[in-house]
Amino acid sequence: MSAGIHATSVIATKRDGAPLTTEQIEWVIDAYTRGDVVPEQMSALLMAIVLRGMERREIDDWTRAMIASGTRMNFSGLRRGGEVLATVDKHSTGGVGDKITLPLAPVVASFGVAVPQLSGRGLGHTGGTLDKLESIPGWRADLSTRQIRDQLERVGAVICAAGADLAPADRKLYALRDVTGTVESVPLIASSIMSKKIAEGTDALVLDVKVGSGAFLPDEALARQLAETMVSLGVDAGVRTTALLTDMDNPLGRTAGNALEVAESLEVLAGGGPADVVELTLALAREMLDAAGLPDADPATALADGSAMDRWRAMIVAQGGDPDVPLPRAAHTDEVAAPESGFVHRIDARAVGDAAWLLGAGRSRPGEPVQAEAGVVLHAKPGDRVCAGSPLYTLCTQTPERFDAARAALEGATVIAPDPPPDTRPIVLDRVRFE
Numbered sequence: 119m120s121a122g123i124h125a126t127s128v129i130a131t132k133r134d135g136a137p138l139t140t141e142q143i144e145w146v147i148d149a150y151t152r153g154d155v156v157p158e159q160m161s162a163l164l165m166a167i168v169l170r171g172m173e174r175r176e177i178d179d180w181t182r183a184m185i186a187s188g189t190r191m192n193f194s195g196l197r198r199g200g201e202v203l204a205t206v207d208k209h210s211t212g213g214v215g216d217k218i219t220l221p222l223a224p225v226v227a228s229f230g231v232a233v234p235q236l237s238g239r240g241l242g243h244t245g246g247t248l249d250k251l252e253s254i255p256g257w258r259a260d261l262s263t264r265q266i267r268d269q270l271e272r273v274g275a276v277i278c279a280a281g282a283d284l285a286p287a288d289r290k291l292y293a294l295r296d297v298t299g300t301v302e303s304v305p306l307i308a309s310s311i312m313s314k315k316i317a318e319g320t321d322a323l324v325l326d327v328k329v330g331s332g333a334f335l336p337d338e339a340l341a342r343q344l345a346e347t348m349v350s351l352g353v354d355a356g357v358r359t360t361a362l363l364t365d366m367d368n369p370l371g372r373t374a375g376n377a378l379e380v381a382e383s384l385e386v387l388a389g390g391g392p393a394d395v396v397e398l399t400l401a402l403a404r405e406m407l408d409a410a411g412l413p414d415a416d417p418a419t420a421l422a423d424g425s426a427m428d429r430w431r432a433m434i435v436a437q438g439g440d441p442d443v444p445l446p447r448a449a450h451t452d453e454v455a456a457p458e459s460g461f462v463h464r465i466d467a468r469a470v471g472d473a474a475w476l477l478g479a480g481r482s483r484p485g486e487p488v489q490a491e492a493g494v495v496l497h498a499k500p501g502d503r504v505c506a507g508s509p510l511y512t513l514c515t516q517t518p519e520r521f522d523a524a525r526a527a528l529e530g531a532t533v534i535a536p537d538p539p540p541d542t543r544p545i546v547l548d549r550v551r552f553e
């Protein structure tokens with residue numbers, strides 16, 4: 119306890135709708151990280167924050183307190199051939215089939231920009247970037263700070279696990295929020311993401327804020343509020359920050375699942391791949407290159423001339439992976455057929471994410487193993503014509519007893535109608551930047 123502050127008075131302040139003071143926030147984050155505030159108390163405070171919200175000053179204080187709970191990284195002074203390298207990171211609020219980091223990091227690195235992507239593992243229906251890459255035989259996620267710096271100077275891109283000392287308060291809080299129904303809050307999501315990104319020490323940051331059924335905040339107005347809050351937190355902390363609001367009503371690309379998404383990313387790096395994945399990769403790459411001072415660079419050239427694929431191979435090899443070994447494939451597959459003929463109007467991203475998770479691609483508790491081979495392949499996208507009985511999805515798993523649950527999750531997920539859909543929603547809905 120410090121200067122009359124204790125857990126119950128902090129909880130009561132927020133319960134009654136008053137703003138928390140800077141001292142209360144610093145105290146409660148520090149005390150929770152050390153174990154002096156117990157999870158029951160922190161759960162009550164989090165629920166009060168979900169219901170009552172936070173002012174901008176409180177979000178700022180909460181973010182700073184979480185950064186101060188660990189050590190800050192520093193990527194300044196990275197050099198290649200005598201030139202100082204700019205660092206730019208991308209963060210997505212998470213979605214179904216969102217494999218964009220995989221092709222994006224090597225595309226941007228191929229222009230001489232350093233891309234430190236400190237990533238996480240998946241929980242629930244959204245996949246984790248590290249889980250996807252771990253389906254490549256030999257690839258390892260855990261690197262020391264020295265190895266990260268070294269790889270950024272030699273290769274330009276690193277996708278690896280965030281160290282335990284990067285905003286440890288957020289790590290502990292996020293695990294608690296996940297089991298207490300307190301994830302869905304603009305102040306809590308914004309401070310969680312931005313504490314890690316600011317502590318990571320990147321020069322610039324591009325945020326991909328998802329909107330729609332597969333996103334944490336399906337509602338566009340709330341997603342916009344989240345984007346604006348995160349951009350202003352970044353700018354105030356001296357990080358050049360831009361956000362794109364992007365569609366997550368339909369899954370991205372044609373695959374959801376770890377090895378399946380790596381294979382699709384390789385198609386993009388080879389100059390092919392689904393149009394929506396290519397479009398979003400290029401839109402985010404343009405923002406990152408602009409933030410790194412290269413507004414005229416055309417990222418499409420890196421996909422067309424193989425330079426992004428070269429970076430990908432170097433990045434995988436540097437982390438112990440073999441880019442030439444075939445990816446694991448599921449021992450069991452099953453198909454879901456179209457119940458009627460017509461045009462696909464919508465595919466519920468959340469249902470596809472849940473099906474992939476039920477097939478074994480995701481985990482329900484931190485630390486659980488995931489199946490590299492499990493997931494869903496989509497045979498039709500919105501706008502496509504399908505015939506009754508033709509395949510809509512292929513389900514993939516190592517454990518066929520999971521098929522029934524995955525089929526049930528996909529029940530009603532595909533909206534089919536006799537006429538073509540009106541114009542499909544664009545992938546990039548808006549851009550948030552404070553000049």
Ligand code: URA
Binds near residue numbers: 211301308
């Ligand atoms: N991702 C995070 O890192 N934190 C959140 O609160 C939600 C998504």
